[in-house]
Amino acid sequence: MIIQMMQISDSLPYNITLWHRMKSLFFFILRMGYDDNGVVNSLELEKEFSKIISQERALISKICFSFADSVEDFEDLQQDAIINIWRGLKNYRGEATLKTWIYRITLNTCLSTVRKQSRHKHESLEKLYGLIDSDYNNREEIELIHAIINRLNNRDKAIIMMWLDELTYEEIAQNMGMNRNTVATLIRRIKENISKQFKDYSYE
Amino acid sequence: MNNENLSRIKSAWKEMGDVLELSDRNLHTTDLDEMKTSLDRLCSRYNRLWLMSLCMIFPTFMTVSRIQFIESAYSVALSIIYPLYFLACFILNYWLWQGVKSINPVRMSVSDVSSAALYYRKRHFSFIRIMLPIAMIIVGFTIFCFSDGIYEVYAIIGGAIVGLIIGTLIFFRFLNDYKNFKE
Numbered sequence: 174m175i176i177q178m179m180q181i182s183d184s185l186p187y188n189i190t191l192w193h194r195m196k197s198l199f200f201f202i203l204r205m206g207y208d209d210n211g212v213v214n215s216l217e218l219e220k221e222f223s224k225i226i227s228q229e230r231a232l233i234s235k236i237c238f239s240f241a242d243s244v245e246d247f248e249d250l251q252q253d254a255i256i257n258i259w260r261g262l263k264n265y266r267g268e269a270t271l272k273t274w275i276y277r278i279t280l281n282t283c284l285s286t287v288r289k290q291s292r293h294k295h296e297s298l299e300k301l302y303g304l305i306d307s308d309y310n311n312r313e314e315i316e317l318i319h320a321i322i323n324r325l326n327n328r329d330k331a332i333i334m335m336w337l338d339e340l341t342y343e344e345i346a347q348n349m350g351m352n353r354n355t356v357a358t359l360i361r362r363i364k365e366n367i368s369k370q371f372k373d374y375s376y377e
Numbered sequence: 378m379n380n381e382n383l384s385r386i387k388s389a390w391k392e393m394g395d396v397l398e399l400s401d402r403n404l405h406t407t408d409l410d411e412m413k414t415s416l417d418r419l420c421s422r423y424n425r426l427w428l429m430s431l432c433m434i435f436p437t438f439m440t441v442s443r444i445q446f447i448e449s450a451y452s453v454a455l456s457i458i459y460p461l462y463f464l465a466c467f468i469l470n471y472w473l474w475q476g477v478k479s480i481n482p483v484r485m486s487v488s489d490v491s492s493a494a495l496y497y498r499k500r501h502f503s504f505i506r507i508m509l510p511i512a513m514i515i516v517g518f519t520i521f522c523f524s525d526g527i528y529e530v531y532a533i534i535g536g537a538i539v540g541l542i543i544g545t546l547i548f549f550r551f552l553n554d555y556k557n558f559k560e
Contacts, residue, residue, distance in 0.1 A: 231394025238397055253414040260409075261483035281482035281490040286415045306396040314389035315396070321386075327491045337390040350486025364383075371382055 222262055226255060229275045233258075236276070236334060239322050240283040243297035244304065254282040269347060273340060277348045280331045321370045329363045336360050416480060423474035430467035434460045451522035458515055462508075469504045473497060505548065512544075 226233075233254050234247075241247035257278050265274060302319075305312050322330055328349075335345045346356045413421075442456035476497045480490055516537045523529040 231397075233394075234397050235390070235394040238393065249415065252412070253416070256409050256412050256414050257482050264483070277487060278482055280487050281485065282414070284487065284491045285480050285482050285494045304397050309392070309396040311389050311392065314385060315393055318386055318389055318393070327495075328488060331487045331491070334390075337387055339387075348487050350488045367386075368382075 218262060222259055225258065225262070225271065225275070229271070232272065232275060232338075233279050236279045237283060238301070238304070239319060239330070239334060241301060242323075244300050246297075247301060247304070250283055250286055253286050254279040257282050269344070272338075273344045273348060276335055276338070276340065280334070280348070284327050284331070321367055324370060325363065325366065329359065329366070332356065332359055333363050333367070336363075414482075416477070416482070420474060420478050423470055423477055427467050427470035427474055430463050430470055433463040434467065437463060446526070447522050455519065455522060458518070462511065462515060466508065469508070473501055473504070476500070509544075 233251060237247055237250035237254060241250055258275065261274075261278055268274075269277070302312075302316055305315055309315075322333065325333065332345060332349065335348065340348075342353050342356050342360075345360075346353045349356060351359075437459040438456055441459050442452060444452050444455070447455075476493070480493050480497075482490060485493075516533065520530055520533050523533060
């Protein structure tokens with residue numbers, strides 16, 4: 174075995190022996206946890222994360238609120254979304270705007286998250302609506318949006334939320350993994366669907 | 378949709394985030410590194426299930442094949458059926474585990490995540506629909522094989538009832554965990 178290793182190291186060019194390579198790899202691994210730059214980077218990342226969360230908390234909350242059926246649901250979704258944003262931040266290179274990126278991760282979290290179905294849906298919805306600021310005048314509007322959005326399927330729900338937040342068709346298409354024309358067609362259909370639902374609710 | 382309604386919805390949507398009372402639960406990044414999302418927990422559940430199924434294959438074979446007091450043909454049949462059943466469970470759970478694990482909310486597009494979540498949920502219920510009747514047939518066959526000894530039959534029925542209760546509880550936990558994914 175040793176002879177074999179020596180033979181391999183002899184065959185390496187530029188006098189770099191296998192031993193040298195192994196030694197440098199060992200020290201590289203050893204340094205990984207204690208690298209000064211690494212510490213600075215991780216601190217910067219934490220700062221960046223706190224900034225993003227404080228800036229975009231409202232956005233994350235309203236997406237999670239729209240998918241939630243209860244207060245517990247809402248809090249779990251927010252927590253999961255924040256965890257995923259933290260996990261993704263390390264690889265975020267600014268390919269999309271921050272808002273678009275946050276939208277994608279939060280929507281994906283809400284769509285992939287498994288949640289407990291409430292047994293008393295009406296009561297839990299009442300509690301959820303209790304989170305809306307009591308001084309806010311358009312409380313009913315928010316309840317109405319929640320009800321209308323919740324009747325849509327997941328894909329339409331995601332698209333209409335981004336459209337309501339005035340993301341461009343290109344940004345919506347990028348997040349959805351669709352082409353722009355498909356998104357435009359879908360938005361038109363969803364608007365018609367919402368229109369019908371709006372009428373139903375106003376008759377109710 | 379008339380423009381008035383549309384602008385009402387848009388303005389309410391924009392204000393929504395600011396008028397929600399948020400919990401003051403502050404998450405520190407060191408906690409976030411260790412915390413698991415619901416999707417991670419579902420993955421771990423499938424992971425446990427395939428491991429359990431895998432661990433059951435050999436012991437069931439060893440136990441059932443050594444039973445002396447039933448006809449040898451039945452003993453052979455049972456020692457094939459039980460490991461095969463657990464092997465099927467292992468394959469299905471492993472496949473579901475791999476599938477759910479592949480869902481990456483950070484990297485994948487929204488439609489991919491949505492369709493994958495729906496797909497694996499549907500497959501999960503299809504597998505239950507297939508495996509549950511098979512399990513009942515196997516229990517029925519086991520009772521038939523042991524029909525000479527009344528106490529053995531009681532034991533099998535008792536075991537089946539306990540197994541059914543545990544299985545139903547796990548099934549309902551899965552049902553609770555999975556949100557209704559609409560098409």
